[in-house]
Amino acid sequence: MRQLTDSQKQRVRDLLAELVHIDSAVSSQAQARRDRTEERIAAFLTDHLVGMGMTVERQEVEPGRPNLMAHWPDQTGAASLMLEAHMDTVTVEGMIIEPFRAQIRDGRMYGRGACDTKGGMAAFLTALALAREEGRLPADKLYFVATMSEETGCHGAAALMEHGFRTTAAIVGEPTRCEVVTCHKAPLWLEVQTRGRSCHASMPECGRNAIEVMARVVDFVHGPWTAYLGRRTHALLGRSTAVVTQIDGGSKINIVPARCRARIDSRLVPDWPNTQVMADFERMLTEHVGGSGHCEVAIVESQPGLDTDAGVPLATKLLHLCEEVNGQDAPRGVNYFADTGPFSQAGITSVLFGPGDIAQAHTADEYLDLEQLYQATEVTLTLLTEHAGRSIVSPND
Ligand SMILES: [Zn+2]
Known part of the structure; x- marks a missing residue:
């Protein structure tokens, strides 16, 4: 040397x-x-x-x-x-x-x-x-x-x-x-928006709470989605991961919120095409959250x-x-x-x-x-x- x-x-x-x-x-x-x-x-x-x-x-x-x-x-x-x-x-x-x-x-x-x-x-x-x-x-x-x-x-x-x-x-x-x-790993950063219908919080049954829908999204990411990502591993990198890192929603304490936004940091093992991961994410998310909540998914950042x-x-x-x-x-x-x-x-x-x-x-x-x-x-x-x-x-x- x-x-x-x-x-x-x-x-x-x-x-x-x-x-x-x-x-x-x-x-x-x-x-x-x-x-x-x-x-x-x-x-x-x-x-x-x-x-x-x-x-x-x-x-x-x-x-x-x-x-x-x-x-x-x-x-x-x-x-x-x-x-x-x-x-x-x-x-x-x-x-x-x-x-x-x-x-x-x-x-x-x-x-x-x-x-x-x-x-x-x-x-x-x-x-x-x-x-x-x-x-x-x-x-x-x-x-x-x-x-x-x-x-x-x-x-x-x-x-x-x-x-x-x-x-x-x-x-x-x-x-x-x-x-x-x-x-x-390959980072795949996602943003999920849930949409509900706002109303006076004294009559919550009249609206649809976007935060409640987001709670199901968070549950999905840390539960079924994390389990799904664990199916593919890499000898040196282990398993792919996903974690909710940012969340905001609602405007006032007495209004049922119509919108909530969360961000997810996901790290994929390198040989997993993110188009396939995205398609599976959206399909499984819809299944998990059900028809009552409207979710939109967008990619914030994606790197090979x-x-x-x-x-x-x-x-x-x-x-x-x-x-x-x-x-x-x-x-x-x-x-x-x-x-x-x-x-x-x-x-x-x-x-x-x-x-x-x-x-x-x-x-x-x-x-x-x-x-x-x-x-x-x-x-x-x-x-x-x-x-x-x-x-x-x-x-x-
Ligand atoms: Zn550097």
Whole structure:
């Protein structure tokens, strides 16, 4: 395993600090559109990538909210590999540390995005730069890709796939504690509206109570629907889940409510087509709730899952290196989703790998363990340089 020198450690640490200094937090899509949230970090990255000798292509997904795709113009390859990280972070609301100071204490760097996912970004950029400086690059054409709007539903990655950008394989930098992750579930977020007929609450028999109908919907989701989802399991991810997470209905204490709305977070094992799940949900819901209540179901968000064959060259080679640094002997699955969903759906062989623990992502005192940062850089650098002149992603190399 390659070991970083002290000055190389400082280089990746300084780069991470610069990335954390840049506010790229998204509190809502409206705010991000107004503030052009990814513009500043995209400008910084463009300078940095050009400084590394790369050509940077920019896809303007929304004004001031681009995806960046960078490569070395003099590097070719029969196959290609992208190292990818998203530029946006979650909101800084509720944070109990200064979000953009990148303060270092006890071997950790604190700040919004330090863990999710500027740490992975800094590790990839530094490993690419070092491998290039040493003149030891794999036979695969390399890309560094930075996406917009991941935290709000992988919109940048989806737009990139729509744009037609493709590589053979991808390593997506999310906090996996420097372990290889080959699968995650597919989120399917639903909204159910029940409609009744309002009337004065002193004569409830004259109306139809939308909350009462919703109570049957909630009972259905946590009962028969959860049991139905449990019928299909995945070796690393277990069973699909569904839980009611938001509810509101009614306007006054003395009026029988005509409307109620609930939201359901559902996570499906990756190979289950959500069209089939939706059809079954609506059919079973109608059976359970009965004819007395009118329900409307809508999809709030739907993302593809990830289920990469653990035997593909990229996964086995990366796993081999992870085993050396942290003893991981088999690929893992995770419950969160990432840009891997849209990439994998478009046919790109994708895995997740990056420094830090997802438990520290999105928190009030987000931090990254610097040892994790160095380790991720070392693993990535080793992967690139030990395959100098050979392919990382093709089976016969
Ligand atoms: Zn992330």
